[in-house]
Amino acid sequence: MVERRWVGGSCPAVACLPSKNEIWSARVAYLSRHADQFGTVTGPVATDLAKVRRRKQDMIDRDIAFHLNAYKTSGAELIMGSGRFIAPKSIEVALNDGGKRVLVAGKVVINVGTQAAIPRIPGL
Numbered sequence: 001m002v003e004r005r006w007v008g009g010s011c012p013a014v015a016c017l018p019s020k021n022e023i024w025s026a027r028v029a030y031l032s033r034h035a036d037q038f039g040t041v042t043g044p045v046a047t048d049l050a051k052v053r054r055r056k057q058d059m060i061d062r063d064i065a066f067h068l069n070a071y072k073t074s075g076a077e078l079i080m081g082s083g084r085f086i087a088p089k090s091i092e093v094a095l096n097d098g099g100k101r102v103l104v105a106g107k108v109v110i111n112v113g114t115q116a117a118i119p120r121i122p123g124l
C-alpha cells in the first residue's frame with residue numbers, strides 16, 4: 001500500500017471526519033444554549049475550544065492507529081511516498097523520507113481518492 005501523506009486518506013485525517021467532529025461540538029453548544037426551547041433548564045454555557053480541538057485530535061489519532069493496526073494484522077506493507085508507473089505493473093515510489101523503491105505486482109489497484117470542490121451554485 002502506497003500512501004502519499006495521510007494514513008487512511010484525507011477523510012479521517014483532515015477532511016470529512018475532523019470537520020464533522022467540530023460541527024458536532026458546535027451543535028451541542030447550540031442545543032445547550034437553546035435547551036429551554038425543549039423544556040430543559042441549564043446554566044451558563046461556554047465552549048472550551050482547546051477541548052474541542054483535543055477531542056478532534058484524539059479521534060484522528062484513534063483512526064490512524066486503527067488503520068496502522070489493520071495494515072499490521074493483515075500483513076500488508078504501508079509505504080509512505082508518491083508512486084508512478086514506470087512499466088506495466090511496475091511502480092516507482094519516491095519515499096517520503098528519501099530514496100526510491102520499485103514495486104512489481106501481478107495486479108495493481110489504483111485508488112486516487114477525491115478532491116474537494118465548491119460547485120458554482122449561486123448563494124453557496
